[in-house]
Amino acid sequence: MPVISPAISFQHVGKTYIGHRGGTRGAVKALDDVSFDIEPGEFFGLLGPNGAGKTTLISILAGLARASSGSVKVLGHDVVTDYAAARRSLGIVPQELVFDPFFSVREALRIQSGYFGVRNDKRANDKWIDELLAHLGLADKADANMRQLSGGMKRRVLVAQALVHRPPVIVLDEPTAGVDVELRQTLWQFVARLNREGHTVLLTTHYLEEAEALCGRLAMLKQGRVVALDRTSALLAGTASTMLRFKMDAALPASLEAQSRVTGRIVQITAHDAHEVEQVLGVLRAAGCQPEDLEIGRADLEDVFLEIMNGPPRTTPQVKVAV
Known part of the structure; x- marks a missing residue:
């Protein structure tokens, strides 16, 4: 029976920056021996206060930063030695509103799909783009220039760009930061549907009620280390x-x-x-x-989060999760 690779695997990941503190040059450890797997089909949450290392970990996963130690794999593909295959498997929604101001929404999505080699079936690709536009409330903005969109609409386009090549693994890095309630509901309904269809979802968010409602399992980071790793229900029951x-x-x-x-x-x-x-x-x-x-x-997840951040680590052994 073939062994199924984790959707995402972090093994002993460390990241050290050389910087200056108080006029003294020294090493700053952003990540310290981070290890956990996310199984195919999971809806997984990565939580932590500002400065905990979440963005650094996502940057390493996306290939935007290099780990000082350890390894990261996506569906068995190492993000360093097999970068192209790993990156094709990922759809990433970044925190920052990054967009090209010279194209319409539809043009931006077609260009993004081209980056991943989605050229063979233009009709099928355009049909998927139309579906993304409809589900994310962008259908009436399809021909609008990106510069004309509000911040919330630009955020929707970022989500569509992350999904346009139909990646099996979706990474949402604070996707609802600064957006209206309507978009949050629309986005989560669509992402939940993708998860039901088999897509793996990794979510970072400061909206803990979202993580409690959506994520089957959670990891919490504090000062670069994993201090909690368990099913959401178990973390809630454990307090x-x-x-x-x-x-x-x-x-x-x-x-x-x-x-x-x-x-x-x-x-x-x-x-x-x-x-x-x-x-x-x-x-x-x-x-x-x-x-x-x-x-x-x-207590809700916010209470559990605060309790864990102010207490000793509460991790459980890494186990295979049936999804």
Whole structure:
């Protein structure tokens, strides 16, 4: 029985930059022994705070940076020694809005497909381009010059460019940053469909509710190291935290600030058990605080993320995942 290669394989990947800190020249380690596999057909999330190493890892995967150590493969193709085959297997949506201002949307997609050798069947290629334009809400912009598009529309074109050569592996690097809710919903419906059809998806995002809803498995990076690697459901089940959510006009008691997040009038407080919930409510009562619309429920991925970033690593052994 043939062995199926992982869709993406990171093995002992390290990246060190030589830079200056405080006037002293030295080495800055961006990635430190990063190892995990993403299996064909997975919807996988890569999470971490700014500076954790996510962009560096994606840049190495895309061939835009060279790892200092370790290896990266796409469907068995090394991104250094077999770059062309690895790159053909990838469709990458970058964070930056990079576009050619001299072409229409349709022309840009045809040119992009040509880079990957999609020339043999022009009719089939144009049909796929029309489908991409329709699913991403770009059909009425097909003949518009790229310079005429809004930032959100340009983001949609980047997604279409990443998909135009029908890659089996799709990498979405903060694809919904700065875009409207309508595009987010349209994009995720289309990407979820591609995933159901067998495409592997690697997503980096700061919208943790998106990762919780979409990703079957997650890796979390902190200071260049993997500190969590597991199924999303297992990470959520692995926290004993309870979340109190309510609205309040008064200032929060100082003793609760460390375990709280405050956004305007909305307060979220993490408690680890029923006894701690009672303690929190007691502190609020003693301070004369009157919370409105109090809800008590399980922690979400944002709570788990913050808990992991502030605690010890929580990784599980790398195992083959049935998808």
